[in-house]
Amino acid sequence: MRTVYSIGLLLLLVFGLLRCHRATKSTGSARVVVSTPSAPTVVSPPTPTTIAVAKIPPRPVPVFDTLLLEPPLDAGAAAPIKREFRAVWIATVDNIDWPSKKGLPVVDQQREFMELLDMSQQTGLNAVVVQVRAAADAFYAKSAEPWSEWLTGQQGLAPDPFYDPMEFMIREARSRNLEFHAWLNLDRATFSKTASVAPTNISYQRPGWMVEYGGRKLFNLGLPEVRAYVAGTVANIVRNYDVDGIHFDDYFYPFGAVGQSFADGAAFQAYNTDGLKIDDWRRQNIDKLIRQIGDSIHAVKPWVKFGISPFGIWKNQKSDPDGSVTFGGQAYYDLYADIRRWAREDWIDYMVPQIYFSTRFDRANYKTLVDWWVKNRGNHHLYIGQGAYRLGKNTKTDTGWGEASQLADQMRHNRQYADVTGSVFFSAKSLKTNMANSRDSLRLNFYQHPALIPTMPWLDAIPPGQPQNLKAAPAVDGVELFWQEPTQANELDRVRCYVIYRTDGIRLPRTTDPRRILTICRPEEGTRLVDRTADPKKKYTYVITAMDRLHNESNGSTLVYKGGFN
Numbered sequence: 287m288r289t290v291y292s293i294g295l296l297l298l299l300v301f302g303l304l305r306c307h308r309a310t311k312s313t314g315s316a317r318v319v320v321s322t323p324s325a326p327t328v329v330s331p332p333t334p335t336t337i338a339v340a341k342i343p344p345r346p347v348p349v350f351d352t353l354l355l356e357p358p359l360d361a362g363a364a365a366p367i368k369r370e371f372r373a374v375w376i377a378t379v380d381n382i383d384w385p386s387k388k389g390l391p392v393v394d395q396q397r398e399f400m401e402l403l404d405m406s407q408q409t410g411l412n413a414v415v416v417q418v419r420a421a422a423d424a425f426y427a428k429s430a431e432p433w434s435e436w437l438t439g440q441q442g443l444a445p446d447p448f449y450d451p452m453e454f455m456i457r458e459a460r461s462r463n464l465e466f467h468a469w470l471n472l473d474r475a476t477f478s479k480t481a482s483v484a485p486t487n488i489s490y491q492r493p494g495w496m497v498e499y500g501g502r503k504l505f506n507l508g509l510p511e512v513r514a515y516v517a518g519t520v521a522n523i524v525r526n527y528d529v530d531g532i533h534f535d536d537y538f539y540p541f542g543a544v545g546q547s548f549a550d551g552a553a554f555q556a557y558n559t560d561g562l563k564i565d566d567w568r569r570q571n572i573d574k575l576i577r578q579i580g581d582s583i584h585a586v587k588p589w590v591k592f593g594i595s596p597f598g599i600w601k602n603q604k605s606d607p608d609g610s611v612t613f614g615g616q617a618y619y620d621l622y623a624d625i626r627r628w629a630r631e632d633w634i635d636y637m638v639p640q641i642y643f644s645t646r647f648d649r650a651n652y653k654t655l656v657d658w659w660v661k662n663r664g665n666h667h668l669y670i671g672q673g674a675y676r677l678g679k680n681t682k683t684d685t686g687w688g689e690a691s692q693l694a695d696q697m698r699h700n701r702q703y704a705d706v707t708g709s710v711f712f713s714a715k716s717l718k719t720n721m722a723n724s725r726d727s728l729r730l731n732f733y734q735h736p737a738l739i740p741t742m743p744w745l746d747a748i749p750p751g752q753p754q755n756l757k758a759a760p761a762v763d764g765v766e767l768f769w770q771e772p773t774q775a776n777e778l779d780r781v782r783c784y785v786i787y788r789t790d791g792i793r794l795p796r797t798t799d800p801r802r803i804l805t806i807c808r809p810e811e812g813t814r815l816v817d818r819t820a821d822p823k824k825k826y827t828y829v830i831t832a833m834d835r836l837h838n839e840s841n842g843s844t845l846v847y848k849g850g851f852n
Contacts (some may be wrong), residue, residue, distance in 0.1 A: 354794065355793065366735045369837075370737040373467070374409075374713065375417070375712045376416045378417040379421070383713050385436070389440075407462040414466060416468065417469040420434065420471050422489065423435070426452030427452070427453075428527070441487065467529065468533065474537065475489040477502065478502065489503040495515075500543040502540075507538070520579050521585075524583050525587075531590060531636075532592050536617070539568055541615075541621065542620065569618075580633055591742065593638060593669075599655065600616065600624075601616050605618075609658075610654060614649055626662050631664065635666055635744075635745065639670065643655065644676075644684050644686025653699050656670060672712070674712060674713070690722065692722070711724075735800040735803070736800050738839070741836060749839055750834040752843050753771065755768075755769060756830060767830070769830055778834060783833050786806070786829075788828050792848070793827055825847060826849075827846050830845070831843075
């Protein structure tokens with residue numbers, strides 16, 4: 287009996303030693319807990335000698351039911367805006383912004399453009415609106431229209447050494463997480479009597495399409511073949527270039543020239559099939575063109591946005607009770623552009639009224655016009671076009687621009703409205719030179735934290751799949767993250783970028799708060815990131831999401847890093 291008892295004790299001792307040995311092997315110097323919907327069992331990361339990965343069994347509840355949400359960063363205070371369109375116009379006509387002069391060597395052209403993009407990124411912007419067609423010309427190679435004189439110094443002359451500026455600009459913008467919107471002027475074929483005009487310019491090829499007015503040759507938009515040509519020019523860009531948006535400004539029919547009339551009477555007689563007055567017929571022509579352009583864009587690529595930046599006043603209230611309480615020029619009467627109708631009937635994806643007036647101007651007050659547009663914006667996006675070029679420059683009638691707080695006053699007023707979802711500033715030169723400290727005001731205050739582009743659910747409301755198989759490992763210079771890209775069923779699901787959120791400790795970060803965005807990275811950079819701001823000895827919780835072409839954001843995949851070195 288004693289012998290049996292001794293044998294039993296010996297077996298218990300051996301079993302206990304084996305359990306201790308197994309438990310010791312499963313403990314490492316760094317632990318990572320991973321949870322993704324499709325991968326309940328997690329494999330080891332590429333550095334198994336420095337990290338052990340705990341296996342998590344399948345759970346019927348998502349990870350946010352197992353982790354506590356972090357408390358608000360500022361109790362009682364509203365979080366910064368997470369989604370906002372923040373853009374700048376880069377004007378090429380007359381070399382306003384880029385290139386700095388005609389015929390600049392290619393290497394200098396490219397350097398200058400990259401500097402503008404760097405400035406935009408550092409300011410906190412997330413988009414650029416670049417003028418690529420100013421007068422039936424082109425800043426891009428795949429075009430039937432001649433090269434722009436403001437690029438090479440002579441219309442029709444190609445860059446030497448040859449490159450495609452549009453492809454270059456899109457690539458460089460994307461590398462900085464900036465949307466690229468191609469800005470075109472639709473009305474003019476020549477810029478002035480002294481402008482360079484190539485033999486291949488459409489004004490020579492189709493002289494019957496032109497109306498000479500104000501020293502320029504302008505398209506006769508009453509001709510159906512002219513409208514088809516303009517829409518075809520847009521479709522060509524959309525088909526051949528990976529642009530995020532197509533953008534037109536406020537030039538439709540021209541502003542009135544003293545002592546001149548616009549000679550489109552023959553077209554009016556031939557094509558006024560509805561028996562309209564000439565003013566209404568002209569507005570109908572522009573309406574048809576807007577619809578035709580929008581249809582051509584979305585027929586080629588449904589994800590490409592269509593935006594217009596009209597003159598800020600539709601009608602004065604004196605002319606129409608539905609107009610704004612203003613006393614200025616009117617897009618409806620002066621340019622034959624029924625901009626309110628386009629907005630209210632959702633013909634375009636975003637409207638950017640040019641409100642280049644100060645908050646002190648009594649005849650056309652900035653705040654009055656923003657208020658009016660909020661009431662008349664329709665269901666699509668409203669951004670405000672802001673006149674940064676006027677900062678610090680009072681006029682006799684508009685003295686608000688000299689106030690140091692002018693831009694801040696405008697921005698604060700915009701943000702009173704949830705329906706104002708962004709700003710576009712004219713123009714890049716003004717921000718580059720930091721006029722009236724405008725760039726500093728944006729960078730340090732209003733755009734201090736990153737913002738994602740607002741979504742457009744009428745174009746696409748389905749988010750992409752979420753990143754899979756998250757892993758992490760301590761690195762000498764931080765924490766290294768790994769993941770796999772989600773399945774991308776179609777072009778609309780293509781991953782545009784990944785958003786990485788982080789919080790300290792084991793608390794789920796508030797992904798509604800942009801202060802928790804660690805970085806935004808592109809799929810071209812791979813599915814690996816070294817968080818060099820992290821201490822590999824400390825604990826962090828990461829959430830990674832994917833965003834598609836229209837910035838729909840996937841569900842987040844969560845990773846808890848419990849790290850440290852021996």
